[in-house]
Amino acid sequence: MTRIAVIGAGMGGLAFAATMRNSRHDVTVYEQANELTELGTGISLWANGTRLFAEIGIATSMAERSCETEAAYFRNEDGSVAASQRLARDNWYRQEYGLPYYGAFRTDLQATLLDVVGRENIWLGKQLTRLDDSGEEATLYWADGTQNAADLVVGADGIRSVVRQTVSDTAHPVFTSNSAFRGLAKTALLDRLTEPHSFTDWMGEDMHVLNFPIGKDFKYQTIVVFMDGPEKWEHDAWRVPANASAIGKKFAHWHPAVGQLFEHVNLAERWGMFQVSPLSSWHRGRAVLIGDAAHGMMPHHGQGAISSFEDAIALAHVINDDTLSSVAAKFDAYERERKARGERIQTSSRSVNDCLHLPAGAARLERNRVLNELGRHFSWLHGYKVGV
């Protein structure tokens, strides 16, 4: 039996522990927070994520708690439609990818994962400060002064990963010179939205606003405002208090439905958008990275959480695969399956930001042509199946 320490009870760590729930290995999840408060607004769960839900053990629960969004609309500042793509409408998305797209509360996803893993199986208040992998076993040093030992260490500790310091001497989070504000509003209050059961990107120069329905019966909308800037992030924290009315003023000349979003959403914080600089490898010795620790990315593909699920499943498969006889062979197989894809999603998410923020002109026409054929351009993303 291998002792596996998972550092971080976020999306990737919980998905890994859930997938390993019936394995013969001893999996322990360590989380720095003192309590598991569920955080966040909404989350997009595309087919490459929902395809994994049965194996993770969350398929039924998430089907009961999510909505199937009808279409994706891309609109200009004045509300005119630049491009659109069917999703659940005409059953297009399920026919194309075999699985649904869900709009969900991030809190529901987190709570569902916690139910599968069992809250009693997570050690809280355990902040990793250092990992020593030089001896017969890995030693985990916690901020509370205690230590634990493990045979394998899964770094699921997010974009500011401590485990990553063991794996790479140089990789670090890089500020993308972009920031976001996000919140929730009741769909019933947003009567100027002509397509409240659909996903809408309102696109302008240097900024865009996104609204998409989440939860059973489309009752809430997640609203996210993305802006280029500031050039530098001057704060230690990656979320800082924001002046919501000043943000709304920047969109005063946009379509009235956008103005109404700002009337009903509380955008109390500005989120700095970071991504992880490239790593030469995702593992070293007994330590391996998943999720944002390996490929923290901009959120424009809605793939941060579900790509961590892809990592979690692939890693669980190689660890449980007895034909791979050494740790190095297992981690190499995991990296071959995941690293190029993780980096591709990361790079593509970055370029989506620039596409959505184009100034008026010919480049927008070319972008709209691509957006009208989303199914063709992004089948590599939504059609992926873990191959190990």
Ligand SMILES: Cc1cc2nc3c(=O)[nH]c(=O)nc-3n(C[C@H](O)[C@H](O)[C@H](O)COP(=O)(O)OP(=O)(O)OC[C@H]3O[C@@H](n4cnc5c(N)ncnc54)[C@H](O)[C@@H]3O)c2cc1C
């Ligand atoms: C504005 C915005 C919108 C987004 N929208 C979407 C979306 O629609 N769809 C989507 O899929 N993704 C989305 N994401 C991204 C998604 O939330 C993340 O990519 C995802 O949570 C990554 O999962 P993770 O497990 O790698 O890291 P996290 O979920 O960040 O979890 C890391 C965990 O590790 C713990 N931890 C950190 N350091 C330590 C330590 N030293 N010791 C112990 N524990 C530690 C943390 O407390 C945390 O619980 C969005 C992100 C942003 C910023």
